[in-house]
Amino acid sequence: MALSFAKLAFTPTVRAEQEKRGSAEGYAKFLSDERQGGDVLTMAEATFLLERDGFYMSTVSETGWPYVQFRGGPAGFIKLLDEKTIGFADLAGNRQYLSTGNMRVNPRVALIAVDYVNARRLKIWGTVRIIEAEDNPEAAEALRPDGSDARIERLFIIEIEAMSWNCPRHIPRRLTVEEFAGETLELRKEVERLKAALAQATSATA
Structure with missing residues (x-):
């Protein structure tokens, strides 16, 4: 197999x-x-997905044209439902419904989640099921992103068909604002220390 x-x-x-x-x-x-x-979430894939604050999702329309959308949220907005199923809430947006419309006629989706800091990416192939939030409000609240009070329109439940860790080559190294702040904290402290030392030295020679 x-x-x-x-x-x-x-x-x-x-x-x-x-x-x-x-x-x-x-x-x-x-x-x-x-x-x-390669079709069951291990600890490696589960941890990776829970740490992501976004991913790219591809769908295909009935006319055969692909569409790629970025989906974002706080880390943890991708929910792990079981070892072969993930889900996330579809919040109210620009009301174009391109992904949703495509899923109605072709439930196959492809996802790429990227960790830009460590140059890692995971590809996922899956079959999506759409649940309207009004039809299952309890499930909608269970998939609500932490700290969000936005209106949930529907839920996307994705049954994983396959996964593959992708080659890290050519992945640009990037930091979020929060990650960059952490990286530069010590530098800022050192700058303040040097400024204080310079001010003290200048005062002593005045």
């Missing part, structure tokens, strides 16, 4: 391209009977 992501992603056309470019042999191991799994 092959790794779940390889079964989904390595289509005949993709395999043909790998053959053409010389990478098919290297990737064949992901399709072998000795390799399996």
